[in-house]
Structures are given as C-alpha cells and as structure tokens.
Amino acid sequence: MIRLFSRSGLRLPAQREATTRQAIATPPLPARLALPLQGRQLLCEIGQPVHKGQCLAPANGEFSLALHAPTSGRIGGLSRWPLALPQDAEQDCLLLDCDGEDHQPAQAAIGHWQSMTPLQLASFLQEMGVGGEHGPLLPLAWAADCRSAAQRIIINGAQTEPHISCDDMLMRERAADIAAGIGILAHCLPEAEITLVLNDDSPQALAAMRAVHAGQEWKIQTIPAIYPDSDSQRLQRRFDRAGRSAMQTLCLPVAGLHALARAVLHGEPCLSRIVTLAGALARPCNVDALLGTPASHLLDFATALPECNGLIHGGSLRGFALQDWQAAIHQHSDCLIASSATLFPPRTARQDCIRCGDCSRVCPDKLQVPELYWHSSQQQTDQASLWGLADCSLCGLCSAVCPSQLPLLDTLRHSKQSMLGELSQQQSAGIARDRHRFRLFRLQRDKQEKAQRLAERAAQQAEKRNTAPAESGSVPHTTPVASSEDKQAAIAAAMARAAARQMPAPDQPASSPQDQAREAAIAAQRQAAIDAAMARAAARKANQEAAKANRQDSPATAEASHDGEEDKRARQQALIQAAMQRAASQKADSPTDSGASPGLDAAKKALIEAAMARAAARKTEQDSRKKSE
Amino acid sequence: MTPSLPQILRPGMAWRRQQQWLALLPALLILLLQHGMDMVLTLSLACCTALASEVLGLKLRRQALAPMLRQGDALLFATQISLLLWQGNPLLLCGGCAIAILLRHALGGSSLFHPAAIALVLASAWQDLPAPTSNPSLAIALLSGILWLGWRGILRPQAMAGLLAGWLLSLPLSGLSAQGLSWQSGSLWLLAGWVMSEGASSPATASGRLLFGLLAGMLCNLFCSLAPHARPDTTLAGILLLLAASVPLLDRALMRPSSGRETRKAAGE
C-alpha cells in the first residue's frame, strides 16, 4: 500500500506510462463536428461550403473567442448538441459536415508581430480563437494595462491528475513551438518575468524544453508533482509567496502558448487541442483532436475494450461521467478516460464518517472537511461558507482518501454551486432594491411636480381672473381658496368613484344598483372593444404570416392562398362575434336602469363571450400558423 | 455525479481493519505463548459472542451483513476486550463484549464510546476484577503494534503524547506513588492510548487530541492519588468514557473554520 499523506495535497501515483508511449496521433476526420455558438453571430449561411480555418463567427465580448472552421466542409445546420460539460446541457451548436478533404488555402505568418503591443496581441489571439482558462489566452483587461505594473507570467506545464498527459506530450513533441510562443510573449513584454513550470516527474518533457531553452530569457522551474499544486491559482499563490508581492501574476496554459506560436508565426487559428485518451482502451494515446469532435469518435479511434462501461471527461479526480458519448470536445477538454469496473470500482455501501480526519489532512486548503460536508449535506450553505466553502478548490482529494466512501466532492460541488447561486441572487436582489427605491422616489417626484404644476396653473388662473374684466371683483382673495376647495372636492369625488368601481360588492347598498350596472356594462364594453382589437390584430398577423408562407413556399401557393382565405374568414367571424358582443353589452346596458342583477348577469355573459371570442381568435391564428409552416 | 475513484486511491475500511489486526497480532501471540489453551478458549469465546452480537445488531438495524462482517470490526473489538479482561470471569467477558457491541450499534455503528472501554467499565461495575499482573513482554508487543499503526497513518500520535505528558505532569502531584509506572498497568495505558487515538473516539483537531490525552493522564493519576484504593484499569476506563462524551465539546471549543483568502474576503465585505 502506498503511503498517502503529506502535509497538504497528495503525490498521486501517475498513470501516464500507457498514454505517453507513442507519439501524438491524429485521428481520422469525423463525419460531423459540433461547434458551440455561445451567442456569437454567424458569418456564414447554412449550406455554405467553408474551408479549413475560415472564420465562422467573430468574438462578441471580452471573454468570447472567434470561431473557426476546424476543417473544410459544408455548414450542416444549427441545432442543440451536447457538449462535454458537467451540466450535460445541450447547447446551440453549429454543425459542420466534413468533406474529408481538409482543404486549406495557404496561410501567411503575421509579418509585423514584432511591433505589436500586448493589447494588439491579445485581440489578435482572440480573433484566432486561442483560448486560455477564461476566454482569450491573454485577458484583454490585463493586456490593456499590463505595462503599468511589473508582470510575472507563469507558463503552466504541470499536470498532476494521474491520467492526464496531454501537456506533457505537447512539451515533448512540440517544444520548439512552445519556446517560440514564449519568445513572442517575452518580446511583447520585455520586462515581464516569465517562468515555465513543469512537474518533476516528467524528465522527457523537461529535457525537451531544456533543449530549446538555451540562450532564452525566460526560466524553467520544476515543482513536485503534488496533486492540486498545478492549479493555476495555487501556482500563482506559490509564486506570490516566493517572489515580490507587488508583481501581477498571470498563469497561462502551455497549450495556449503553442497555439499562440502557430497563430502568430504561421497564421493558423486554433482549431484543435491535444486530448489524452486513457483507461480501458486498446490504444491509449494522446490525440490532436479537432474542436467539436464527438467523444465517441475519439473512443472509436482508440478502440474501447469490451469492459469499458463509461466515459469520463477530465481527470480521474475532478472528472465527470459523460452521459451522452456524442458530446463534443471543446477548448478545455484535456482527457477522456474509458472507465471500467477494475479501474473505477463501483462505490461500495456508504458508511458513516469514522472521524479518521484524513480528509482534513490532505485538504490543500486546510479546511475542516467533515464540518463542511455535514453542513453541505444538510444544505446549510451559510454555515458551510462559515467553514470555508469559498476556499474549497474542489480538488476531490477528500473524496479520494475517504475510507467511508462518502461522496464529499459531489456534495461540496453542489453546495458551492448553490452558494454561488445565492450570491448572484443577492446581487440581483440588490439591483431590484435599488430599482424599487428609485421607482418610489420617481413616483414621489412625479407627484410633487404635478402638485406644483397644478398650483402654478391655479395661481395663473387666479391671476387671470383677478386681472380680468371683473376688475371690481368682490372676492379677490377667496377665489384661490374656493378653487383649491373645489379641487379637493373633485379629488374626493374621484376617489370615491374609484373606490366604488373597485368594490361593487354587495356590502355597499348605498351605491345605487344603477351605478353598478352601468359600471359593469362599461367594463364589458371596454372588454369587447379590446377583444375586437385583439381579434383584428391576430387576424392581421395571421394574414401576414400566410403571406410570408406564400412567398417562401412558391410551389404551395395555391394551398397557402387557400389558407389566407380561411384566415380571412376566421377574422370576419371574430369581428362578427365581437360586434355581437358589443351589441349584447349595449343591450345589457339599456335595461339595467330597471334593476341591477340582470344587468350584472348580462355583463358577465358578455365577458364570458368575449373570452370565448378571444380564444377562438387565438385558435384560428394558431391553426393558420401551423398550416403556413 | 463524479466517477468513483481509482482503486489505488482508496485505502478503504477493510484496509484499516487489516492494519489494526496486524498491530494486535504480536500482543496476541505473546498471550497465546504465555497462557496457551486458556487464552485460545477465552479468545474464541469472545469472538463468537462478538460475532453473534454484531449479527444481531446489524439485523436490528437492517443493514447488510456480509460487508460489515468481512470488515471484521466485531472481531477486532473482541480481541481488544479479551486483552483487557482475559483474566476475569469468562461470562463477564462475554457479557461485556455483547453489551459493548450492541451499544455501539444502538449509537449508529461508530460511536464515541469505544467498546473496549464500555466492556471494562461494565465488568468492573459488576464485580471486582483480579489485579493485573506484570507483563512487560505484552506491553512491548502492544507498543510495537501501536508504532506500526502510527507509521501507517491510522493512529495519530497526539493523544498518546498527551496521555504521556499528562501522566508525567501529574506525577509530582500524586506524590510519586508511581501507580502507573510499573509494568502491571503498562499494557493498560497503551491500550487506553490506542483507544483514545482512534478517530471515532477522539477529537478532530490535533490540539483537541493533545488536550484529550493530557486530561486523561492527569485526571487518572490525580484520581488514583485522591482515592486510596483506586485501581488504574477501572479508573482509566471510567475517565475514558467520561472524556469520550466530551469530545463534541472539545471539538466545538477548538475547531476553527479555515481563514482562507476567499472566506476572509467574504467576511471583510
């Protein structure tokens, strides 16, 4: 048995021998690629042939990347397609039917890269689709003011999840490109301190990088392969602690540097990434997979063994099982593991916590995991955040060492998500509070302004009256008082009326039944008018749609025109019905003078009829839409 | 749902129990060598009782029998109890064993109150136990087992260190009567240390465990000096049980939430 425990974090036994034995392979082109659209605007049309590297959609925000065609083919359409993300949600994807030719026009290097500012470089990378951890490789906000402070750039070539070897293989085979990428970065930011960080357990990669490093400005540093230490945040913290704290630190993945070099020196946009295929496979290896490749295609390439019972995306500690194997590879897919019962034995019966404390000992963030787990499992998010939920990096080590096989990572993930959800809820609540306060203020202000206006007008009128022919006015000073009294009386009357309208309840016998009936009738009439308007609008809309259908579908013109006729008929019917209602309500209005109850009944009836008419109009409209489709 | 984890990363409960068995083995061998058939009989009796009561407990809790039995909790406890009580009445041993294991099940299968401590307290409440005889080789065997477990990372050293420190600190107070210094109770102290170091019946924090051991050592020696004819084994067991009940209190008092950057940031805002 291995000895597990270091102070924090864990030196995990690497499982990379199988996947690093052969060179990075290139799988055959899949029949179809799924590229997530993520709200970007398309530059191409459906059915249009595209060549490899053609820009399909430009970036639409600070954290967005441009989308390029990974291979040549024809745009197959837009549809919902699963992505290899934990939420298992389907996203709007652009489907690219590959033609298998991989046709690519000749591309030229960017000649002027030596004169680029960091911001220019960052936006160029964004255009080329070169991604980092969050959006473009070089964050635009960082690039805009990176010359204002001393910079430290960490190139993260360390990978400590047991199965993942993609960065390792990339550095072994494409060290020259990576070095070129770092060189470009160093040229762009001459005063920055650039360090390439590697694990100490991959001597080949280290040798390869050392070979190309000779005579360069930047440094190479190895760190012990202790599990979550290769996280960018932990790396940043490690360097912050070691060096001068005044420096800004940026952590970049090594694959991004490779893509940078390809983009700047060869004009190639980022179209693929290295993915480790590990686990129960006949040919475990690293592949250079096009973005958007379905996971099942890669699995077929590496030939899954018969005992393979699942597909895990990401490493063995933090990964998640893919429900749909058609899920497409994206910028952050580093590893696919074909799981089997021997590799990932099913969880045995869960036991209670035996308080062994191993979880707290391995926790790289030094959290009291049992407390955290308990409060998380009780869904007490506020208590859990007291115990440091915000600091949990969800590395999964606690789950890995728990002898009772408690689902610690899953629970903490859930809890952290709900904590983040609560935070965003709080933010939106804050916005709502502000808006509500502003609305109250606005109403108050409007009221004041109105009162002021009225007062001014009253004063003007009074003045006019004073200056008017009745010069000898007997009551010059009582007029404004009277007018204000008048106004108050009017307001009171209006309020009373409003109250009466709001409460035509039987507990108010004082308000005459005639009034009630009139109110009801007026309401019915208004309703009928509204309904007629609605029916008209619906019919107009239906008509338009039918016309559109006509235009679009020329062979089916006859049918469509037939539809149009039907629509017209429906509209007429609706109109007739509305008119009938109006008549009915008027009729209800006239005899109500005698008694309240029949009038009320009639009004109710009119309302019901109006509702029916509305429904009918809506239905005809829906029908017509269906037909036009 | 994340996948279950690779086999290599899961030491598992069974592994832990195996290691504990290994650690008990030398002490058992010594006793078997010294007492022969007697010890075999006692041990098998205790084991049978323990197994039966384990089965009963699991049945009552409606839990799966096979995995828990294979894990061997009951046998481990039976061995520990018979190491403590092998000199006494076999009926007492069986009764203590059964009640301790059933109580453990009543409290959910992993309680603060260690079955060995319960059994010892029960037995001593029932009748006077014969005084333990001096047995240095047994103590050495137990010590080697405990060291093994410490090396394996199953037992934490803090509680043991605390126990030793507490005992030493209270020596001047108890007038150097050297009650516990002899080999008579050496193995007893070691077993107590073992029980106190097990996660289930000790505080979660290192400082808590240290305090736990310190308190136990001091209280035991002080009590022995206060009460003229107190015996170390029953005293130790009683104090162990009493302190076990205060583990949640120690945890509450000593466990501090992490003050990582994110939490601090959130608190600062």
Next chain:
Amino acid sequence: MNFGLYLPLLVALALFSHNDQQRRIQTRAALPAALTLAACSTVIQCGSAVLFSLLPPPRDGQLMLPALACSSACALLLQLALRLDLRRTAVTQGLSLPLLWLNSLPAALLLPALQYAAPLWQLLAPLLLSALYALLLAQFATLPDYLQRLSLPSACRGKPALMLAAAMMALALHGLGDQLS
C-alpha cells in the same frame, strides 16, 4: 458518603436540567445556557456551604434538614437576585426557580457528608463537584448535535440516544465514585 450513587445522580440531574432548559429557551444556543446553569449551581454550592457553616451545629446530629434548608434558601436568594438584575437574560436562558431549586439538591446532599471531612476536602469538594457538573452540562449541550450526525437507528433517534450516552456516563461515574467512597 456514597459517591457511587451521588455521581450518577449528578448525571441524571444534568440530563433533566438540559431537557428542561431546551424546552424553555428560545435560541438554539444550548452551550451558553448550560454554562450559565453550571455557574448558578456553583454559586449555590458555595453559598449553601457559607450558610451551613453559619448555622449552629445541631444537637441531635440530624444534618440533612438544615442542609436542605440552606441550599433551598440559596436557590431562592439567587433567583431573587437574578430577578432584580438580569431578569430577561435569566428567562431567555431558561433559569426558573424550580430548576434552580433542583440544582441545589447536590449541595444539600453533599453538605452533611462533608461535615466531618478534612478542611481542605471540605473546601475543594464543592468546587470539584461543581466543575464535574459543569462538564456534564456542557457535554449534554453539545452531544445532541453530534448524535444528530450519526446514522442512528430510528428507534434511538433524538432523546433515546442522549439517554444512552447519559447511561454510559453514569456507568463510568458510578465506577469512579465507588472507588472514591
């Protein structure tokens, strides 16, 4: 003095007080309430010792009744003092007269037994026993939270589990007390 019975009685009393307080107090902060009660109990112990030593020694050797009177008077005085000064806090901590009176019983039981003991022991015993009582109360305040986290069998959930734990503590104290007396 039979400590083998006296100490388990303390456990029972602590358990009863815990339950009583849990029923009364509004907040769920059981530990401060337990500590307050423990402090009250200490005050009663010390106070009744003072009162008892002020009394003239009874002629017939009947010590139980005066001791009971002393401790009850102490409880009453304490309750009055609390009422005068910190009434609201006392109410929120669940300190009522019956509870205080009940908590004066250990003092009443202890005083006659200490009458002829060594002076140091006379001084120390109430303090030591108060400390033990405080420990017990604090344990009962924190144990339910711990027991909640165990997967207890449904029959033992809640009060029965606490009773079981109390039984074990009583057993342990019985063993210790037996050796003490």
Next chain:
Amino acid sequence: MMLTLRILLLLLALALLAKLLRKLPTPVKAQAEEADALARRIDAILPQTQCGQCGHPGCQPYAEALASGQDSINRCPPGGEEGIHKLAALLHVDYQPFAPDTPPHKAKAVAIIDERTCIGCTLCIQACPVDAILGSAKQMHTVLADECTGCELCLSPCPVDCISMRPPEQADWRWGYPVIAIKAVKPESAA
C-alpha cells in the same frame, strides 16, 4: 478562616455568573433603539421581489414590521424555507413553517409579454415595482428579463392577459445533490 475562604469562593462564583450573564446575547426586543439597523439587516435577507405577498407594500416595509416585532417571519414565499431559517437566526426566534394562508413558494420565474396580444395599455408598467417593463401608450411593451423579480404583480392588471411567467432563460445550473443508489446497501449488490 474556613468561613472567609468559603465567602471568597462564593464571591468568585458570583462574579463568574454575573460575567457569563452579561456576555450572553440579549434578546432582540431589548435593542429597540437599533430597530433601524435591524430593519436594514432584515431587508438584506429578504429576496427583494417586492411582490407584496407578505401583506406589506414591498420588502422594506415588511422588514420594518419584522424589526418592530409586528409581523411573523413566515410570510415571505419567495424567500423560501431558507429565508425563514435566516430570519429566525437573525432575530433569535424559533423557526416557523409557512403560515397556511401564505401563497406557496414558487421557483423563480420571469414575466414575458406576448407581444402579439399586447395592446399597449401601460397598466403593467404602472404595476411593476422595479420598472422592469418598457413601453409607452399604444405601443407594444416588453419585459427586461434581467431586472424582472418575478413578483407577478403585472399579471392581474393586464386587460388582455398577455403576460405569462416563464422560467428564466438561463436557468442557473447546479451540480445535482449526490444521490446514493439504495441498491448499494443491499447485501447482494454489495457482495
């Protein structure tokens, strides 16, 4: 001598008790002068839907009513059970389940106006407590989905029933709570 020592001990114990009692948190009602600050803290917990389901014309008035002890904590359906728990913790009162007359808790939803039916009456604009509806008289209205609190106050004034509640466009995705298969406990699957 003994008596002085005993009295000394008694005084010590009394000092301890007094210190403990003074350190304890006093109940909220005692701090009436801080009602304003308390109302602000309560308001921070309330979900700010401004829906009026509590019977007050907004979250702030409800917070003030709670701070002055004039209402119970179980009247805010959008806040959910969790909101009640938080209020109970803040106000040092016991948790209460929802009052039977409060409307049921619903998942967060956003109002959406059926633009084909809208007649531009501006009634909903006047009803919206957070000004999240745009439009003007006889023009089509629309809801700012990001600002909508889901209070449903715009539903009833609409004369043509063209407003409906939909779940928000980007439902916030969560890692599911880990569910342990019950099967795993059974002996045959464990074997």
